[in-house]
Amino acid sequence: MVEIxxxxxxxxxxxxxxxxxxxxxxxxxxxxxxxxxxxxLKIARATVTxxxxxxxxxxxxxxxxxxxxxxxxxxxxxxxxxxxGTLCSKGTTIRQVYTSEKRLTKPLYRAPGSDKWExxxxxxxxxxxxxxxxxxxxxxxxxxxxxxxxxKTEAIASLGGAALDNEExxxxxxxxxxxxxxxxxxxARI
Amino acid sequence: MTNHWSDxxxxxxxxIMGGNPxxxxxxxxxxxxxxxxxxxxxxxxxPRFTRTSSKADVYAQLRSGTDIAFMGGMIKYAIDNELYHKxxxxxxxxxxxxxxxxxxxxxxxxSGYDEATRKYDRTTWAFETNEDGTPKQDKTLKHPxxxxxxxxQHYNRYDVDTVISxxxxxxxxxxxxxxxFCATGQVGKSGTIMYAMGTTxxxxxxxxxxxxxxxxxxxxxxxxxxxGINAMRGESNVQGSTDFxxxxxxxxxxxxxxxxxxxHATLADYNANETPAAGYWxxxxxxLVSMLKAWYGDNATKANDFAYDYLPKGNxxxxxxxxxxxxxxxxxxxxxxxxxxxxxxxxxxxxEKEALSNLKWLVAVDLWETESAAFWQKEAGGNPxxxxxxxxxxxxxxxxxxxxxxxxxxxxxxxxxxAIEPKGDSLADLEIIHVLVQKLKELYKNExxxxxxxxxxxxxxxxxxxxxxIDLVCKEINGYDLKTGKLLPTFGALMDDGTTSSGNWIxxxxxxxxGKNRAKNRDNVDTGGGNYLNWAFAWPANRRILYxxxxxxxxxxxxxxxxxxxxxxxxxAKWVGNDVPDFVPIKAPSDPGGNNxxxxxxxxxxxxxxxLNEGPFPEHYEPFESPASNVFSSQELxxxxxxxxxxxxxxxxxxxxxxVATTYRVTEHWQSGSMTRNQEWLSELVGHMFIELSExxxxxxxxxxxxxxxxxxxxxxxxAYAMVTKRFKPFIIKGEKVHHIGMPxxxxxxxxxxxxxxxxxxxxxxxxxxxxxxxxxxxxxxRRAD
Numbered sequence: 001m002v003e004i005x006x007x008x009x010x011x012x013x014x015x016x017x018x019x020x021x022x023x024x025x026x027x028x029x030x031x032x033x034x035x036x037x038x039x040x041l042k043i044a045r046a047t048v049t050x051x052x053x054x055x056x057x058x059x060x061x062x063x064x065x066x067x068x069x070x071x072x073x074x075x076x077x078x079x080x081x082x083x084x085g086t087l088c089s090k091g092t093t094i095r096q097v098y099t100s101e102k103r104l105t106k107p108l109y110r111a112p113g114s115d116k117w118e119x120x121x122x123x124x125x126x127x128x129x130x131x132x133x134x135x136x137x138x139x140x141x142x143x144x145x146x147x148x149x150x151x152k153t154e155a156i157a158s159l160g161g162a163a164l165d166n167e168e169x170x171x172x173x174x175x176x177x178x179x180x181x182x183x184x185x186x187x188a189r190i
Numbered sequence: 191m192t193n194h195w196s197d198x199x200x201x202x203x204x205x206i207m208g209g210n211p212x213x214x215x216x217x218x219x220x221x222x223x224x225x226x227x228x229x230x231x232x233x234x235x236x237p238r239f240t241r242t243s244s245k246a247d248v249y250a251q252l253r254s255g256t257d258i259a260f261m262g263g264m265i266k267y268a269i270d271n272e273l274y275h276k277x278x279x280x281x282x283x284x285x286x287x288x289x290x291x292x293x294x295x296x297x298x299x300x301s302g303y304d305e306a307t308r309k310y311d312r313t314t315w316a317f318e319t320n321e322d323g324t325p326k327q328d329k330t331l332k333h334p335x336x337x338x339x340x341x342x343q344h345y346n347r348y349d350v351d352t353v354i355s356x357x358x359x360x361x362x363x364x365x366x367x368x369x370x371f372c373a374t375g376q377v378g379k380s381g382t383i384m385y386a387m388g389t390t391x392x393x394x395x396x397x398x399x400x401x402x403x404x405x406x407x408x409x410x411x412x413x414x415x416x417x418g419i420n421a422m423r424g425e426s427n428v429q430g431s432t433d434f435x436x437x438x439x440x441x442x443x444x445x446x447x448x449x450x451x452x453x454h455a456t457l458a459d460y461n462a463n464e465t466p467a468a469g470y471w472x473x474x475x476x477x478l479v480s481m482l483k484a485w486y487g488d489n490a491t492k493a494n495d496f497a498y499d500y501l502p503k504g505n506x507x508x509x510x511x512x513x514x515x516x517x518x519x520x521x522x523x524x525x526x527x528x529x530x531x532x533x534x535x536x537x538x539x540x541x542e543k544e545a546l547s548n549l550k551w552l553v554a555v556d557l558w559e560t561e562s563a564a565f566w567q568k569e570a571g572g573n574p575x576x577x578x579x580x581x582x583x584x585x586x587x588x589x590x591x592x593x594x595x596x597x598x599x600x601x602x603x604x605x606x607x608x609a610i611e612p613k614g615d616s617l618a619d620l621e622i623i624h625v626l627v628q629k630l631k632e633l634y635k636n637e638x639x640x641x642x643x644x645x646x647x648x649x650x651x652x653x654x655x656x657x658x659x660i661d662l663v664c665k666e667i668n669g670y671d672l673k674t675g676k677l678l679p680t681f682g683a684l685m686d687d688g689t690t691s692s693g694n695w696i697x698x699x700x701x702x703x704x705g706k707n708r709a710k711n712r713d714n715v716d717t718g719g720g721n722y723l724n725w726a727f728a729w730p731a732n733r734r735i736l737y738x739x740x741x742x743x744x745x746x747x748x749x750x751x752x753x754x755x756x757x758x759x760x761x762x763a764k765w766v767g768n769d770v771p772d773f774v775p776i777k778a779p780s781d782p783g784g785n786n787x788x789x790x791x792x793x794x795x796x797x798x799x800x801x802l803n804e805g806p807f808p809e810h811y812e813p814f815e816s817p818a819s820n821v822f823s824s825q826e827l828x829x830x831x832x833x834x835x836x837x838x839x840x841x842x843x844x845x846x847x848x849x850v851a852t853t854y855r856v857t858e859h860w861q862s863g864s865m866t867r868n869q870e871w872l873s874e875l876v877g878h879m880f881i882e883l884s885e886x887x888x889x890x891x892x893x894x895x896x897x898x899x900x901x902x903x904x905x906x907x908x909x910a911y912a913m914v915t916k917r918f919k920p921f922i923i924k925g926e927k928v929h930h931i932g933m934p935x936x937x938x939x940x941x942x943x944x945x946x947x948x949x950x951x952x953x954x955x956x957x958x959x960x961x962x963x964x965x966x967x968x969x970x971x972x973r974r975a976d
Contacts, residue, residue: 049609054589057423059598064609081722088216102868104585105614115574130629132551136523141641148450152502155523160530161436162425165594167663168619169434178648182504186436189510
């Protein structure tokens with residue numbers, strides 16, 4: 001797994017508990033009470049995972065704190081030589097990419113002429129999309145044109161991918177070219 | 191970027207033109223601030239006084255679409271005042287090369303133009319050659335047909351007074367910019383040019399960048415720390431998605447797609463016609479064959495041209511604008527959208543929305559219900575009952591809900607670890623693509639039709655079941671020695687005989703051995719010069735500053751100790767320094783080619799003269815819609831752009847639309863806004879669509895701050911709030927006052943923050959080389975809404 005600067009990470013993760021210990025020693029507070037207070041810190045005992053910001057091309061490092069199956073906090077990664085812990089307003093609010101209520105959580109289908117979405121399961125979506133792709137492709141596939149072997153379809157287009165990971169863009173390009181797609185474009189063009 | 195973000199701290203002057211990093215790449219600016227603290231200067235050139243301008247030492251305004259006039263004048267300034275780096279220019283550029291006698295330039299046109307096709311025959315744009323095929327040279331630069339003299343003659347027309355009559359820049363500001371930036375031509379100094387879409391989104395976008403390249407070669411700024419040409423990328427992986435070729439004209443690693451023409455009929459034809467005789471691209475057949483082995487596996491054999499026939503071969507320009515034109519005309523049945531929202535972000539977006547309704551089916555993979563996925567809804571302005579497109583909207587996982595790497599502007603491939611399970615039933619795109627291919631493979635497996643054969647031959651071995659093994663994907667990208675089954679340590683090991691594979695040759699070496707994915711490197715110790723060689727992996731070969739051989743002189747010694755990157759160590763007989771040499775590590779300066787730093791190019795030197803579709807030198811032409819006629823020639827518009835006639839691309843003229851408009855972004859929102867207008871805090875920070883206009887224009891139109899206004903162009907109208915500001919000033923163009931406005935393009939009707947879409951106003955015309963749309967300069971009018 002990832003190697004991060006453990007001293008710094010431990011400090012961040014344990015800072016609540018450390019503060020509590022100091023309080024006990026210096027001020028003689030009740031240890032249990034101090035520990036209970038430290039638990040209130042959202043990032044106490046959270047898992048910290050480094051990521052790279054999903055917005056512009058600077059590539060700032062961000063630490064994602066997760067606990068109880070949600071994102072409790074995000075902050076600039078102090079170890080990153082790109083941003084050294086700093087972030088802009090978009091990087092700072094990246095937690096809401098997860099927590100926003102506007103996130104799509106189910107596959108949705110809109111039938112021809114319909115005015116609404118319907119929830120469908122993944123299997124149905126995959127199967128239907130594969131069928132539509134095959135129907136269009138088989139009907140429009142051109143093997144030879146003007147004496148050249150062309151193996152293409154001009155009836156299917158694929159757009160987008162600048163927010164995908166490298167590994168995803170690789171598979172997408174391989175899939176689309178493999179299908180014979182020539183209308184293959186993404187945000188770099190526009 | 192030739193250089194990288196943290197290298198900006200090494201600059202003596204950053205010319206920021208066509209970009210606004212303080213707003214749009216905010217964290218990059220800390221490196222500029224560090225440079226400024228060390229005495230470096232920041233120069234901002236922009237139609238509007240931006241956040242970047244507010245931090246700059248020098249600011250100059252220019253009318254949108256006049257960058258070549260501005261830079262042409264700077265090239266003249268550098269030559270006339272002898273501010274260029276002479277030894278660099280003589281030895282590391284093609285300035286001394288002699289052009290053939292029939293090369294001509296007259297009234298805005300280069301020799302070889304065909305008006306009917308709007309294309310050039312480039313045969314006259316060639317060098318005289320010696321018997322061995324190398325270009326003839328005059329190292330004194332005095333030969334009248336040397337590149338240097340012809341360049342000088344070309345830009346002699348770009349005198350300061352003519353330039354500023356076109357750009358509208360106050361004369362003193364213009365001279366201050368030239369003086370400040372050209373000071374980096376001194377040995378011991380370096381200057382960087384930073385740009386973004388303000389440079390590229392024009393009908394002359396490619397030539398705008400070329401002009402930057404020319405001044406940087408003249409000043410000897412390429413290959414140096416704090417130098418280079420640095421494109422600031424607007425999306426977290428638009429660098430990577432370009433490297434991996436989600437573009438009609440490319441295959442991974444910048445290998446051009448084969449097309450349906452005699453020169454590409456077979457693999458041998460393609461190799462013969464697309465492989466230069468010299469320079470690193472002479473290895474292109476190795477890159478292509480290794481990619482075919484990665485894609486088609488055992489089905490790619492020497493006997494079948496390594497399945498070259500299976501690569502689709504197009505016969506036209508399939509770029510974004512042409513794609514939507516074909517869709518608009520009903521020629522496309524099905525479309526996939528992967529995290530993209532053309533109904534907001536596409537040019538002439540109203541037409542792009544109409545085009546979607548001609549589809550039989552649309553698949554949108556996204557985190558949100560975008561305007562594009564929901565184009566059929568009543569709120570989008572249409573009647574759902576009349577739209578027969580079947581729409582599949584698949585919920586995608588966000589960036590930290592999955593594993594994978596992204597490549598930033600610096601070409602640094604950085605790994606992101608999965609922090610949490612995908613939200614709800616959403617899934618990683620990797621899995622969605624993988625399963626779709628599996629389903630299609632299942633449907634085709636018993637068929638042997640023309641359509642089935644190429645797809646059945648595609649190798650797809652990323653594990654069984656729904657979850658692809660990302661490690662297998664990474665290794666396939668890196669590539670293998672197929673004889674031993676071992677991962678390849680470097681692209682230098684690639685072969686063209688089918689014994690190696692590599693999904694993308696420029697990334698070969700990022701995974702050189704089992705268990706060692708260098709994108710995961712997180713050692714942040716500065717290895718010297720701010721290059722951080724052990725943090726992440728930079729393609730190619732973990733090199734941080736491209737063309738770094740040019741930072742050293744003809745003896746392999748750094749031009750100056752302040753700007754040292756690599757140098758020749760005679761004792762060890764190799765290049766050493768702070769970076770991976772962009773050169774054969776053991777080739778001495780005294781060896782043949784030892785002083786040719788631009789190793790990718792055939793001649794090994796930088797191209798002051800370099801053919802693009804509209805010519806070998808950048809020449810000023812007016813935008814598609816312009817308030818003034820061209821003073822440099824009778825060619826108004828770039829003579830090589832493709833013009834779409836009819837209602838797909840309506841054109842306005844200055845009599846009805848006298849105001850120049852441009853578009854841009856704000857920090858708080860991102861691109862088409864889907865990622866940010868669906869978040870609460872960012873929506874609250876910038877909640878409304880607005881335009882910025884000058885106090886002078888506001889007064890003329892009776893518009894007050896916060897009034898609702900209507901902006902109209904030949905394509906449509908939008909409503910927005912007025913932000914009356916001193917940041918825009920009227921321009922004086924050829925003695926006449928011309929107003930200029932600007933607006934962000936993030937808005938649409940979905941999300942928390944909603945507003946009209948700026949791209950309903952922009953035209954469907956693109957650059958002559960890349961077809962990038964001219965979002966940055968068009969004509970409009972403005973009036974109060976009530």
